Amino acid sequence: MITEKTLFAQHVEKGLSSTQKFLSSMYFYDKKGEALFREIMNLEEYYLTDCEMEILRVQGNEIAKAIGNEPLDIIELGAGDGIKTKELLKHFDFENVTYSPIDISEQAIIDITAKMKEWLPQLNTKGICGDYFKMIGDFKSDRKKVILFLGSNLGNMTDDQARGFLGQLHQVMNTGDSILLGLDLIKSEDIVLPAYSDSKGVTAQFNLNLLERINRELGGNFDTSQFEHLATYNEKEGIAKSFIRSKIDQTVIIKETEGSYSFKKGELIHTEVSRKYDLDIIRKIIDGTSLQLKYQFTDHRQYFTNLIFTKI
Incomplete structure (x- = not known):
């Protein structure tokens, strides 16, 4: 091995x-x-963390409504400490939701699972330690799901890599499933x-x-x-x-x-x-999939955006 x-x-x-x-x-x-x-x-x-935190804190209820409150698996890729995600999750009906944070760090999964039990004790949290790039095939299920990929982590890939990655996610999604993507927007050098x-x-x-x-x-x-x-x-x-x-x-x-x-x-x-992204760049990246941009949320400075893409 x-x-x-x-x-x-x-x-x-x-x-x-x-x-x-x-x-x-x-x-x-x-x-x-x-x-x-x-x-x-x-x-x-x-600025990235504060901007996305603002979006999830101020507009989390609107994002949750856009996703829907039916029985749902929420899968977060590269979950980190979960502080931002908590601001979104608290707006869902906990009886209908399973939250599965995935992180390559075992300690991160131990920590986020413990924190979610403290913050949102009624939420069913099932932490998974692993490399999400290698686990995409495991995401396929009959339940409706939303995949969270926050923090502009997509930006650590080239456009071709991002296209391939989103294409892989698209393959394990059912019609009506969604991706909530956090992206840093193009801004000035200063x-x-x-x-x-x-x-x-x-x-x-x-x-x-x-x-x-x-x-x-x-x-x-x-x-x-x-x-x-x-x-x-x-x-x-x-x-x-x-x-x-x-x-x-x-x-x-x-x-x-x-x-x-x-x-x-x-x-x-x-x-x-x-x-860094604008809508033209992201549309080119998802071209060829059946992912459709449904909703866009931005912080008050227009530095950062969270987008909901749904498989149609």
Whole structure:
């Protein structure tokens, strides 16, 4: 059986051996990374969390009415701490609803299940630990369902990846099932860029922790003081990117991959894409599916949107 450690090592070997080096953002979230991301979500510059929280808190009842109150399975992909989701769930008839948060972090599932029992004790919560990308086929059922994909997590995919992912979800949905999608809208650089390069340097720590994780888990010898975080944003395309940049010419050895990796001064490791959207972009992504945009909700600044797509 291939272990998670082996998969991590294989990914690192592939990414650091490529002409344009890369490491996937999915590996940001070890215990330290999760703690740093919680800190990021509370930063003033990181507007995404507050904007979506506002939508779910102020318009949660309208969203719940739009989804409907018949017997329903609510499946949340990448549930996190559940604080935002609680603001939506409290508007449903708990006798008719089963809530299934899915997260790759076992501790996150333990925590959110306990919190939901405290916050909404009558809600039937069934937490699932796993990689939702690999579990999509398990979502198929006869009950009506709504899939929650919040936090603009879709934006961490390329448009082609997002199209494929939504196409997979579409395949396991029945007619009348819905997706509630949270998306960050295209804005000016002075608003977006600080969200990925904050003044306190927490995002830099978060990005560089990926190298520290390689050191801890794979026996790497990265000197993180010789690397730095870099964020860019192309306002015309609506795409923010994160990189780790080498400050000097250097070579790194990783025991688990049995490899050495050379870096030129200024060379980049691409770690994350954060796509921003408008309705034209999202319509192109869902083109070819029978998903139909039914409802749109935005925060008061028009920074963020939650969209309901229904399979027709």
